[in-house]
Amino acid sequence: xxxxxxxxxxxxxxxxxxxxxxxxxxxxxxxxxxxxxxxxxxxxxxxxxxxxxxxxxxxxxxxxxxxxxxxxxxxxxxxxxxxxxxxxxxxxxxxxxxxxxxxxxxxxxxxxxxxxxxxxxxxxxxxxxxxxxxxxxxxxxxxxxxxxxxxxxxxxxxxxxxxxxxxxxxxxxxxxxxxxxxxxxxxxxxxxxxxxxxxxxxxxxxxxxxxxxxxxxxxxxxxxxxxxxxxxxxxxxxxxxxxxxxxxxxxxxxxxxxxxxxxxxxxxxxxxxxxxxxxxxxxxxxxxxxxxxxxxxxxxxxxxxxxxxxxxxxxxxxxxxxxxxxxxxxxxxxxxxxxxxx
Amino acid sequence: xxxxxxxxxxxxxxxxxxxxxxxxxxxxxxxxxxxxxxxxxxxxxxxxxxxxxxxxxxxxxxxxxxxxxxxxxxxxxxxxxxxxxxxxxxxxxxxxxxxxxxxxxxxxxxxxxxxxxxxxxxxxxxxxxxxxxxxxxxxxxxxxxxxxxxxxxxxxxxxxxxxxxxxxxxxxxxxxxxxxxxxxxxxxxxxxxxxxxxxxxxxxxxxxxxxxxxxxxxxxxxxxxxxxxxxxxxxxxxxxxxxxxxxxxxxxxxxxxxxxxxxxxxxxxxxxxxxxxxxxxxxxxxxxxxxxxxxxxxxxxxxxxxxxxxxxxxxxxxxxxxxxxxxxxxxxxxxxxxxxxxxxxxxxxxxxxxxxxxxxxxxxxxxxxxxxxxxxxxxxxxxxxxxxxxxxxxxxxxxxxxxxxxxxxxxxxxxxxxxxxxxxxxxxxxxxxxxxxxxxxxxxxxxxxxxxxxxxxxxxxxxxxxxxxxxxxxxxxxxxxxxxxxxxxxxxxxxxxxxxxxxxxxxxxxxxxxxxxxxxxxxxxxxxxxxxxxxxxxxxxxxxxxxxxxxxxxxxxxxxxxxxxxxxxxxxxx
Numbered sequence: 001x002x003x004x005x006x007x008x009x010x011x012x013x014x015x016x017x018x019x020x021x022x023x024x025x026x027x028x029x030x031x032x033x034x035x036x037x038x039x040x041x042x043x044x045x046x047x048x049x050x051x052x053x054x055x056x057x058x059x060x061x062x063x064x065x066x067x068x069x070x071x072x073x074x075x076x077x078x079x080x081x082x083x084x085x086x087x088x089x090x091x092x093x094x095x096x097x098x099x100x101x102x103x104x105x106x107x108x109x110x111x112x113x114x115x116x117x118x119x120x121x122x123x124x125x126x127x128x129x130x131x132x133x134x135x136x137x138x139x140x141x142x143x144x145x146x147x148x149x150x151x152x153x154x155x156x157x158x159x160x161x162x163x164x165x166x167x168x169x170x171x172x173x174x175x176x177x178x179x180x181x182x183x184x185x186x187x188x189x190x191x192x193x194x195x196x197x198x199x200x201x202x203x204x205x206x207x208x209x210x211x212x213x214x215x216x217x218x219x220x221x222x223x224x225x226x227x228x229x230x231x232x233x234x235x236x237x238x239x240x241x242x243x244x245x246x247x248x249x250x251x252x253x254x255x256x257x258x259x260x261x262x263x264x265x266x267x268x269x270x271x272x273x274x275x276x277x278x279x280x281x282x283x284x285x286x287x288x289x290x291x292x293x294x295x296x297x298x299x300x301x302x303x304x305x306x307x308x309x310x311x312x313x314x315x316x317x318x319x320x321x322x323x324x325x326x327x328x329x330x331x332x333x334x335x336x337x338x339x340x341x342x
Numbered sequence: 343x344x345x346x347x348x349x350x351x352x353x354x355x356x357x358x359x360x361x362x363x364x365x366x367x368x369x370x371x372x373x374x375x376x377x378x379x380x381x382x383x384x385x386x387x388x389x390x391x392x393x394x395x396x397x398x399x400x401x402x403x404x405x406x407x408x409x410x411x412x413x414x415x416x417x418x419x420x421x422x423x424x425x426x427x428x429x430x431x432x433x434x435x436x437x438x439x440x441x442x443x444x445x446x447x448x449x450x451x452x453x454x455x456x457x458x459x460x461x462x463x464x465x466x467x468x469x470x471x472x473x474x475x476x477x478x479x480x481x482x483x484x485x486x487x488x489x490x491x492x493x494x495x496x497x498x499x500x501x502x503x504x505x506x507x508x509x510x511x512x513x514x515x516x517x518x519x520x521x522x523x524x525x526x527x528x529x530x531x532x533x534x535x536x537x538x539x540x541x542x543x544x545x546x547x548x549x550x551x552x553x554x555x556x557x558x559x560x561x562x563x564x565x566x567x568x569x570x571x572x573x574x575x576x577x578x579x580x581x582x583x584x585x586x587x588x589x590x591x592x593x594x595x596x597x598x599x600x601x602x603x604x605x606x607x608x609x610x611x612x613x614x615x616x617x618x619x620x621x622x623x624x625x626x627x628x629x630x631x632x633x634x635x636x637x638x639x640x641x642x643x644x645x646x647x648x649x650x651x652x653x654x655x656x657x658x659x660x661x662x663x664x665x666x667x668x669x670x671x672x673x674x675x676x677x678x679x680x681x682x683x684x685x686x687x688x689x690x691x692x693x694x695x696x697x698x699x700x701x702x703x704x705x706x707x708x709x710x711x712x713x714x715x716x717x718x719x720x721x722x723x724x725x726x727x728x729x730x731x732x733x734x735x736x737x738x739x740x741x742x743x744x745x746x747x748x749x750x751x752x753x754x755x756x757x758x759x760x761x762x763x764x765x766x767x768x769x770x771x772x773x774x775x776x777x778x779x780x781x782x783x784x785x786x787x788x789x790x791x792x793x794x795x796x797x798x799x800x801x802x803x804x805x806x807x808x809x810x811x812x813x814x815x816x817x818x819x820x821x822x823x824x825x826x827x828x829x830x831x832x833x834x835x836x837x838x839x840x841x842x843x844x845x846x847x848x849x850x851x852x853x854x855x856x857x858x859x860x861x862x863x864x865x866x867x868x869x870x871x872x873x874x875x876x877x878x879x880x881x882x883x884x885x886x887x888x889x890x891x892x893x894x895x896x897x898x899x900x901x902x903x904x905x906x907x908x909x910x911x912x913x914x915x916x
Contacts, residue, residue, distance in 0.1 A: 039490050040547025088571070100486075101456040103405035103449030113696060124700050130821065142455075143487060146448055187791045208546045213538035215551060216530065222552050223559075226365055227524040 004229040006045050007242060013209050014046065020312050021050050023291035024180045026250045030287050031201025031280075032159050033180030034192075034316065035142070037320035040204045043184050044216075051097045053244055057136055061089040064128040065175045066096070066135040076175060096137035098130050098179075100155075102146055109151065110166055126171055129244055131155075131164045134179040144183030148273045153241055156199045201284050203316035203330060208239045210223035250294040257293045259301040261284055266306060271337045274332065276317040284313040303340050310336045317323045344575060345637050348497055355494035356386035356583050357511050358560045359470050360437075361519035365556045366493040367458055370443070370484060370585075371496035375476065381506060383472075387472065389438065389516050392467070394436045399429055401442035408453045426557030430457035435467020443473030444484055451485035458491045493553035495585045519563040526559040526901025528570040535575055536826045539634045541791060543587040553582045568805060572630055577636070582636040640879050693722035732768040732913045733827040734759060737815045739835035739875070741776035741806040747900065748875055749774065752834050753797045759909060760790045770816060770829065772797055775811040777804040782814065786822060805847060808839025809855045812890075816863040823868075830871035830913050833892065834900055837883035838876075853882070857889045865891030871912055875900045 011018070015066045020033045035043055060067040060079050067079045069090030075083060082088040100109065111129030130139065141147060141155065158164050164177040184198065185192070197203070209215055225232040257266075264286070271282045286301070288309035315328040346354075355369045373379040386398050409428040429438075430453065440446065440454075471492060473484065483489075520703050536554045545551075554884055557578035562570045698720040705715035738752040739745065756770050770793065772784040784796045819829035839852040846852075864870060870892035874883050887894040893912070897904060 036545045039486055040549035042548060099456050099459070101449070102452030103408070105405070108409070111700065142454060143448070188789050189486070190788050191790060208548050210541065212534055212537045212541065215541070215548065216533045217531050218548055219551050219555050220530075220538065223528065226556070335703055 004233050005048045006225055007240050008049040008053045008230070009048070009239035010221050010236045011042065011046055011049060012214055012221065014041065016204045016312065017041075017043070017046060017206055018306065019292075020204045021046065021182075022247065022295060023183075023202065023309075023312070025050060025054060025247055026291045026294055028161070028178060028180050028253055029289055030180075030291070031199065031284065032034060032156075032183065033202050033204065034143075034197070034200040035182065035184040035206050036187050037204075037206035039186060041208050043182075043206060044140065046137055047182055048097050051095045051138055053240055053247070054095050055244065055248055056092040056094055058090045059093050059136075060151050061091050065132050068136070071094045074176065081177050089175055095165075097133060098134040098137065098139050100130055100139055100141045104130065104141055104151075106151065106154070107262070108259075109154065110164060113171055124171065126166070126173055128175070129164075131158050131177040131179070134173055135175075137179055139179045139181050140179070141183045143185050144190070145185035145187070146189045149193070152196055156196065160199070170225050197316045198280055198315065202312040203313065205315075205327075217308065234341075235263075246295060246297075249272050249297070250291070253297070254290060254294040257290050257301060258301060259290065263289075263303070263306065265299050266303070266340060270306070270310060271314070272336060273339055274314060274335045276314050281314050281317040285309055288313045307336055307340055344409045346580060347508065349501060349506050349732045349907050351581055352382055352496035352498055353509070353511055354387060354577070355496045356389055356560070357515050357564065358557055359445070359472075359494060360386065360389040360391060361516035361560060362469035362523065363456075363468040363561075366470075366553065367491045368473070369496055370471070370473045370475060370489060370492045370497040371494075372477070372497060372728045375441070377503050378498050378501050378506065379474065382441065384635060385511070386472070389511065389513055390437055390470075391513065391516055392741055393513075395653040396430065396437045396439050396472075397433050399438060399440050401440060401445040402560075403429065403440075403446075403450060405449050405453055408450065408782050414716050430454070430469070433457065433469045435469075437472060439472045441474045442476045444475045444477045446485065446488075448485050448487075455487045455491055455746075458488075490547060490549060491670065493557065495583070496581075497584070515564055518561050518566065521563075522566070522568075523556075523563040523839075526562045526568055526570060528555060532558065532572075532575050533572050535634070539579060539638075540583070540602065542631070542635055543583060543638065545583070545586050547569070550582060550586060554578050556890065557581055571603070574632055576630065579634045580637055583634070587638065588896070592726070657890065659867035671708045683833050690722045694720050697722055708888055721851065731820075731827045732830055733822040733825075734768060734770045734830045734832060734909060734913065735815060735818055735822070736770070736772040736832045736834065737780075737811050738772060738774050739776070739806060739808075739811075740774040741804055742836070744836075744875065745776065748834055749797070751900045751902040751905065753793075755795060755832075755905040755909070756784070757790060758902060758906040760788060760793055761774065762906075762910065768911040769822075773811060773814050773818065775807050775814070778810070778841060779808055779824075780807055780811040780817060781812040786818075803826075805841040806839050807836065807837075807841045808837070809841070809843050809852060809859055811835075812856060812859045812863060813843070816859075819864075828907070829868050830893070831864065831868050831890075832909055833872045833887075833890070834875060834905070835873075836876035837872075837874060837880070837886045851884070853886075862890075865889065869912070871895060871908060873897045873900060873905060 008018075020035070024030050024033055032082075052264075059068040060069045060075070060082070061075065063079055065073050065079075069088065072083060079088060107129065109130050111126055111132060113124040114127035116139045117125045128276050139155070139159075145153065157182040158177045159179065162176060162178040163176040166172070181200075205279055209218070221232075267282055267285050267289075271285065276282075285306070289301045289305040292305040292308050293299075296305070298305075311329050311332045315332045318328050318331060352371060355371075358364050359368055371379075371382075373382070383396065390396075407428065408430050408433060410426065444455075454471065458471055462470070473488070473492065475484065503844065533551075533555060536551045540551045540554070554575070555578075558570045558574040561574040561577055562568070565574075643697070694716065695714075698714070698716045701717075701720075702715060705717075706712055709715065736752055736756060738749060740749055756772060759768070759770050767787050767890075769786040769875060770784070771782065771786040772793075773780055774780075774783045784793055787793060815831055821833060822829045838849070840849045841847050841855050842852045842855050872887035872889055872892035872894050874880075874887065874888060874894065874896045875898060876883060876899055884894055
């Protein structure tokens, strides 16, 4: 991977995944993105591109918990000490993208006792894991459907609460772990349990374009990028900057965006008509639609935002009928048409 | 068009990989251990621009060895914690060779992939990865997460030491490519040919045509040209595409052909994936694309990813080549270490050290002695968790008049089982038999999507090769048991086999053979249930079910709902 990320604006197609990632960037507590489908659709590229697009963060230098230097109230113990001494230094970094490979151990993910210091100096010190490294950024799990169930549970718990709690080996501590969880997988290699499916905020089915022209365009841009990353990034700089501005504004605007009773009612009707399980679907639908409204610079959630949000928020929450081969997304689209009108 | 031989292909793969490991990732090569492979590896090593030694890694490598970890032996002898570097770190900027790559576990493949990606901020030279697929027939598939990242496919099977002549390359060649490849341009027509050829071969990944594009440019640079010509494209495709073609099952739409370029708008067409599939056959005038497809499909193929429908199982032996791997799996995943009570079991050194570590300072003070103090209460033993998975194998009679109906109901039962079995993680497979053979239509899978795609309702009609089916079922059940799963056989047939293993059409002989095979291969070995789908109960079929040691069910309608219910009960109660 080159140091320079592929410009987000230069990615061809993949609108649904772009939508899902943008909404998550605006509202990190949406609950994560699950992208299922073909290999080689450029999911990894897209996540790195998005992270590079987002505004830089102020991080305490050498802090293993990636503390936010601008929020004194949220500093970890060590950083609070530094802050009192007045020696707290901060650096500007792009949000991290951390890969969690299938073979990762629980120690590596959660963090564990620092053996070197424990054995050498008899000190019990926590050595942070991947969850801490992903704080304020993205945690990407390829083949999440093959990951051990208990690890997926840990990830989803941390993603939902924004905190990593550790109670093991004489350690008892917690640290902030606020990240956007992005899982991907190929359904042909195994499916995800419905209980886990439901806990992902939004779902996207990804596939590569099936027409030659789009494919040629993708190859062309990839070639230009691989040979001259700086030059290529420069030529897309203005578009990326405009998008960054939209995201920043949308983040600020989101808490102000309101959903009228009428909109809430439509949400409920939509979920009922699809028979989607539980309340999570409805909540995710409203949150996603709110994100889209904020992104569009609106103060109110509109029907158009619901329409755009529904496939993302609901298609993984439908009850499965083994004999119905209709794709979930098609079922959602049909219901959207019935309830919201076309 | 320039069709090149396997040895030249393999060498070119090596030259290009060494020139730009950052864009190509590496090579998946099918070869048996022997002088041909050694010769090739030696040559590739001589192309390495960093001139470093190849790092040879066995397929049995554990995830802990790939990442940096505590070196227990050295830590104990020196009394302080010493970390050893992980193999991924050692491999940076070098060539890493994994022999028997078809046997590596999924988690190891994922770690190797993240090493190739240089994920999580690792900044070091790129790894050039060589995976040697030693399987004899190329039937074992390499985990997709790794295979996807390796640009090249080569095959040395069938080559002998004195076949190895042709163009000779030296380190100068990759050096020239590295120096001048970035200046090589490739035009729109060439990219279109590449994109179209990939689509026609059913290759969905975008990474693959990108590999072809870079390979074509690398080949032009090799010949000191600054533009890509047709020959470069043809050769590049022969280096990248073999083994990647995904034959489409008959039940699906034919592979999408490319449409008329003039009328397609990237945004519009990419949002409507169905659109391109319907129109346009290959126009004449794109002869190169057709030639590429021919060259690629006629090349010896190893498949990665989804297996071909109706693929024959390995006939050479049942316990087969992946024996070691199977044993490792069978011992289960390591679970949390347990405090040692009886002192039995294997000591988990790392967990023991971890338990002892907080007490070291206090114990050193108390005893006045430096060094490591380990008490009995610190001892931790290793525990393995074994998940007993069931593997349900359907053996379905696809012959005779009721075949269509039987297959449809069997498919329904498979789908129901799969949709209800997520949490149990059970697997389901299906063997269909008709005419003169039995074949695995769906290899053990827990994917509903795959089951839907691969089980077709096509019935062969003709004779009823029940004996063949038993042999096939036995092989699959053995293989599943070797993988640590519990096979469960489900027969759907009227039990009237009429053809013997050697192909003689003789009902009586076939019946005897089936009884014999059942008693020796199945009975007492694998639990089974036998659904008799004949119109009326026949005592002979009943006896046959007994010969198989199966639970007998008379089910003239063979409805999928009942089948799945009974199977679920049976695997649940064991």
